Amino acid sequence: MGALHYGHLSLVESAKLSSDVVIVSIFVNPTQFNNKEDFEKYPITIDEDLLLLEKNGVDFVFLPSVEEMYPSPILLKMDFGDLDKTLEGTFRPGHFSGVGVVVSKLLNIVKPDKSYFGQKDLQQVAVIKRLVADLSIDTEIVVVPTIREADGLAMSSRNVRLNADERLTATILYKCLDFAKDELLAGVDWFVIREKVTKRFHDEPEARLEYFELVETESLEKLEQIKGQTAVSICTAAYIGDVRLIDNISIV
Numbered sequence: 001m002g003a004l005h006y007g008h009l010s011l012v013e014s015a016k017l018s019s020d021v022v023i024v025s026i027f028v029n030p031t032q033f034n035n036k037e038d039f040e041k042y043p044i045t046i047d048e049d050l051l052l053l054e055k056n057g058v059d060f061v062f063l064p065s066v067e068e069m070y071p072s073p074i075l076l077k078m079d080f081g082d083l084d085k086t087l088e089g090t091f092r093p094g095h096f097s098g099v100g101v102v103v104s105k106l107l108n109i110v111k112p113d114k115s116y117f118g119q120k121d122l123q124q125v126a127v128i129k130r131l132v133a134d135l136s137i138d139t140e141i142v143v144v145p146t147i148r149e150a151d152g153l154a155m156s157s158r159n160v161r162l163n164a165d166e167r168l169t170a171t172i173l174y175k176c177l178d179f180a181k182d183e184l185l186a187g188v189d190w191f192v193i194r195e196k197v198t199k200r201f202h203d204e205p206e207a208r209l210e211y212f213e214l215v216e217t218e219s220l221e222k223l224e225q226i227k228g229q230t231a232v233s234i235c236t237a238a239y240i241g242d243v244r245l246i247d248n249i250s251i252v
């Protein structure tokens with residue numbers, strides 16, 4: 001969606017390692033925004049983005065207009081079963097239908113052999129993997145680790161909307177994920193951990209926690225403890241001021 005940072009460039013770097021031609025799409029997709037203010041305030045820095053992509057050896061940029069992508073209103077609604085009825089899906093109604101439709105269109109138009117997505121949007125990855133499997137879309141989904149600022153904050157285009165105080169407060173997401181992971185691995189009960197995290201958010205006037213959940217990474221099923229060797233993650237979303245941020249950490 002543009003307003004590029006090193007997280008996006010890491011996707012480009014991974015793509016360049018295994019591809020002859022790298023294409024980046026930049027499209028702030030209106031249909032995946034459930035919140036008008038979030039859409040209207042989404043940062044746009046096209047000139048800087050294009051320079052950065054050129055400097056980083058990107059071959060093509062696909063930069064469609066809303067009219068090109070949606071010549072007529074979209075009637076199609078996508079339902080991803082349990083995958084979109086939890087976490088982000090609960091707090092952003094319609095979001096994953098919008099993502100599913102636009103990603104289908106982008107993949108149909110660009111026809112990439114491999115498509116790169118960030119681990120930061122863990123639920124988005126689960127939904128898109130299911131989308132390409134269910135629709136037999138011939139592309140390999142490659143997931144790239146989350147790139148963080150030095151203090152742990154996950155890079156995100158929305159971070160530029162934080163004022164100086166909020167920027168400092170925003171580290172609470174990663175600090176709590178990191179803390180919760182350590183406690184969990186030390187055998188502390190999940191509900192005790194979550195209680196402590198909730199209190200930490202409560203004590204921070206600029207922060208408002210939406211969710212903090214332990215889930216099975218693939219199915220996104222909510223868990224109350226680590227489950228053998230199954231991959232599990234902790235996912236969180238919180239408002240810092242009026243900016244909504246998400247993050248996650250994998251446990252095993």
Ligand SMILES: Nc1ncnc2c1ncn2[C@@H]1O[C@H](COP(=O)(O)OP(=O)(O)OP(=O)(O)O)[C@@H](O)[C@H]1O
Pocket residue numbers: 001002006007008010011116117118119120121144145146147148154155156157158159
């Ligand atoms: N910090 C990051 N590390 C790795 N990948 C990232 C990071 N941030 C975003 N991405 C990935 O880049 C791709 C494009 O994301 P998008 O343009 O929505 O940016 P974003 O920075 O996540 O924005 P926002 O968080 O404000 O939605 C997605 O696959 C996303 O997961």
Ligand SMILES: CC(C)(CO)[C@@H](O)C(=O)[O-]
Pocket residue numbers: 001027029032099102103121124
């Ligand atoms: C997957 C995506 C391109 C759909 O607009 C967007 O959500 C993003 O960039 O993460």
Ligand code: BAL
Pocket residue numbers: 032033121124
């Ligand atoms: N970065 C994921 C897409 C979104 O927040 O709308």
